[in-house]
Amino acid sequence: MSIPIYNLNLEPLDLKELQRDVWIDDPFPAKLLIQREKLDVDIAYRGSHIREFKKKSYHVGFYHPPTYQGAREIHLNAEYKDPSFIRNKLSLDFFSEIGCLSPTSKHVFLNLNGKAEGIYLELESVDKQFLVKRNLPLGAIFYAVNGDGNFSLLSAIDKKAKASLISGYERKYGNQKTELYLEEMIVKINTLSRADFKREIVRILDVEKYLHWLAGVVLTQNYDGFVHNYxxxxxxxxxRFELIPWDYDATWGxxxxxxxxxxxxxxxxGFNTLTARIxxxxxxxxxxxxILVELINASFTLEQMNPKVERLANNLRPYVLKDPYKKHAIEQFDREPTVIAEFIEKRRRFIKEQLYKLN
Structure with missing residues (x-):
């Protein structure tokens, strides 16, 4: 099955300026051609340390038309450090399957000013449109932007008291007043007695969905997922709050x-203050x-995951050979389904052996 071809074009001087400093956040106007549709967009680099990779990741904002397929913006992730290209999508799809809110994603092949940039993962933005598409009630959305998104009063970075209760978070949607709800939750997580916590936490957090999210993080083994990447x-x-996974390429082994x-x-x-208290x-x-027992017996199995891994890998293989940054690593790409399968088998065994710790 083919993947969509995206042709992105910037004025040569704008492209040169974009490439001059990877830390510039100001967007540049561009044209995006998807099949026969011509879109006016804004383009900028995205991410933190990934900006220094040879293959860049991009944030794309639509302004004429103002939305495309119901989205105001998308993220094009290079998946540069994942030799399989599929771990992020595999994870986000897995979260959706186990009952968590999760962004949709699809692989595309990007050309920039006529030059092949290779395979990218198009990620849905978690914003107002994310809620509208799913007919969900509007509400506040915060991104955990660094390790201080640990639900603690102390910084995960220097172990000192945070300058702000919501340090580590960036408000994506909602007004300033909605930050009070997040502050309230963090205070209660860190100050309530065990009895009061049990009674109060279900009023401000969807605990059932949190437990499914926690199981997803633990099974896919996203080390950063507890304090970041959500x-x-x-x-x-x-x-009530619930968590949405984000940026899950460092998973599946x-x-x-x-x-x-x-x-x-x-x-x-796992780890983080909220998980410990729950x-x-x-x-x-x-x-x-x-929940863990149910998942390792039904969803997190080789029988369920192998066909998905193989289908994604088979679809991408012809495009890996065209990716200027990764075509030399095709042998490693071909081995990745086995790496993922071995991880699933070993991880299932490990979780089964550790279940007694939850008695």
């Missing part, structure tokens, strides 16, 4: 640098154990 959505009707990661690196009980409640911990 968005917080506060359902405006229910008044590899780390953020693309190196092999031991299958037992992330513990079964698993300290017997009924929540028991439910989490039950």
């Amino acid at each position: 968005a917080l959505y506060r359902n405006g009707a229910a008044g 590899r780390d953020v640098h693309g190196r092999l990661l031991a299958h037992d690196f992330v513990p079964i009980n 698993l300290d409640v017997d009924s929540f911990r028991s439910r989490y154990q039950q």
Whole structure:
């Protein structure tokens, strides 16, 4: 099955200016041709450390027309450190399958001013349009932008008191007043007694969905997923928060640098202040154990995952050979389905062996 071809064109001087300084956040006007549709867009680099990679990732904003397929903006991720190109999509699809809100994604092939840039993963933005598409109540959305998104009063960076209760978060949607809801939750997480926490947390957090999210992070083994790599959505009707995964390329047996990661690196009980407090409640911990058992017996299995991995890899292989940054690594690409399968098998065994810790 073919993947869409995206042709992105900037004025030569604008492209030169964009490439001059990777840390410039100001967008440049561009034309994006998708099949027969011509779109006026704004283009800028995205990400933090990934801006220094040879193959850049991009943020694309639509302004004429103002939306495209219901989106106001998209993210084009180079997936530069993932030799399979598929870990991010595989993870986000997995979260959706296990009952979590998760961005949609698809692979595309990008040409920039007529030059092949290779395979990209188009990621849906978690914003107002994300909610509208799903007919969800409007509500606040926050991005966890660094390690201080740990639900603690202390910084994960220097272990000192945070300058702000919402340090580590960036408001993506909602007004300034909505930040009070996030501040309230963080205060309660860190100050309530065990009995009060059990009673109060279900009013401000969808605990059932949190436990499914936690299981997803633990099974896919995203080390950064507990303090980063997620968005917080506060359902405006229910008044409760839930977590949405984001940026899951460092999963399924590899780390953020693309190196092999031991299958037992992330513990079964994860980490961050909120997870610790939730698993300290017997009924929540028991439910989490039950969810893990269900997933390793039904969803997180070779029988379920191998066909998905193989389908994605087979679809992408012809395009890997055309990717100027990755075509030399085709042999490694061909081995990645086996790497992922071995991780799943070992991770399932590890989780089964560790289930007793949740008794």
